[in-house]
Amino acid sequence: xxxxxxxxxxxxxxxxxxxxxxxxxxxxxxxxxxISNILNVLRQTSINSIIAAGMTFVILxxxxxxxxGSILAITGAVVATLxxxxxxxxIAILIGIAIGAIIGILNGLVISKGKxxxxxxxxxxxxxxxxxxxxxxxGKPISTGDSPIxxxxxxxGSGDFLGIPIPIYIMIIVFxxxxxxxxxxxxxxxxxxxxxxxxxxxxxxxxxDRIKLYVYGISGALAALAGxxxxxxxxxxxxQAGTGYELDAIAAVVLGGTSLAGGDGxxxxxxxxxxIIGILNxxxxxxxxxxxxxxxxxGFVILIAVLLDRKKNK
Numbered sequence: 001x002x003x004x005x006x007x008x009x010x011x012x013x014x015x016x017x018x019x020x021x022x023x024x025x026x027x028x029x030x031x032x033x034x035i036s037n038i039l040n041v042l043r044q045t046s047i048n049s050i051i052a053a054g055m056t057f058v059i060l061x062x063x064x065x066x067x068x069g070s071i072l073a074i075t076g077a078v079v080a081t082l083x084x085x086x087x088x089x090x091i092a093i094l095i096g097i098a099i100g101a102i103i104g105i106l107n108g109l110v111i112s113k114g115k116x117x118x119x120x121x122x123x124x125x126x127x128x129x130x131x132x133x134x135x136x137x138x139g140k141p142i143s144t145g146d147s148p149i150x151x152x153x154x155x156x157g158s159g160d161f162l163g164i165p166i167p168i169y170i171m172i173i174v175f176x177x178x179x180x181x182x183x184x185x186x187x188x189x190x191x192x193x194x195x196x197x198x199x200x201x202x203x204x205x206x207x208x209d210r211i212k213l214y215v216y217g218i219s220g221a222l223a224a225l226a227g228x229x230x231x232x233x234x235x236x237x238x239x240q241a242g243t244g245y246e247l248d249a250i251a252a253v254v255l256g257g258t259s260l261a262g263g264d265g266x267x268x269x270x271x272x273x274x275x276i277i278g279i280l281n282x283x284x285x286x287x288x289x290x291x292x293x294x295x296x297x298x299g300f301v302i303l304i305a306v307l308l309d310r311k312k313n314k
Contacts, residue, residue: 014269
């Protein structure tokens with residue numbers, strides 16, 4: 001059936017909002033449309049986008065993951081240690097992603113087997129992992145060192161290919177894989193079904209506990225990947241890295257049209273939401289707005305998005 005104009009406007013409201021917002025910013029400050037600035041926005045957005053991609057899986061099931069910022073910090077610290085000790089870059093990256101996935105799976109186990117609310121379970125994990133990161137690093141940055149291996153690792157965060165930063169390629173691959181999984185695999189269908197009606201999904205014979213392990217594992221793995229990009233860019237791991245990133249990721253998912261109640265939304269909407277936040281930050285920086293006021297503006301935008309989501313689900 002052909003969609004009406006109103007239905008199309010509702011369906012693509014995030015994209016329309018992103019285009020209008022970009023046009024307004026480019027009129028206020030023409031420097032915004034420079035290629036170098038756009039690439040800078042995309043590179044800065046890539047970290048939040050990758051975390052938000054994993055968060056999309058979790059929120060589609062009706063859950064939430066507050067531990068992603070802490071996972072980012074601990075995996076960055078561990079991988080920085082491995083790189084400085086001379087370990088092969090690709091093995092170190094795989095170990096980092098595995099650690100993130102394992103922490104995510106632990107979240108899933110506590111939620112599914114312990115019957116703990118996702119908010120409480122991941123809040124506890126956030127505190128535990130952040131505390132362990134401070135113990136592991138002794139509260140100090142860990143350098144990746146000065147070696148050919150460290151130089152190769154730094155390309156992951158600060159290198160480019162054909163003039164485009166490497167983190168942008170990683171972001172595109174993550175979203176392409178995420179889109180395929182959600183749209184064309186049984187796991188994707190189960191994620192939507194679980195978020196739509198958990199009891200009905202369980203009665204239909206689907207192992208909902210296993211689905212929760214998968215989605216929290218994916219969220220943890222992608223948070224770890226984001227942590228390695230930051231560590232590679234700075235050539236060191238910061239013990240306080242990732243603080244507050246969970247809120248930016250949740251905001252990107254909600255701004256992209258995914259319902260906090262679960263069962264409705266898309267991963268492509270998430271990248272639009274992440275771009276809106278990235279462009280907002282960039283625009284405020286171009287206009288020399290104080291970081292204090294930037295937090296106010298960002299909070300206001302997130303509040304509007306949550307209110308719209310609540311209205312949609314009434």
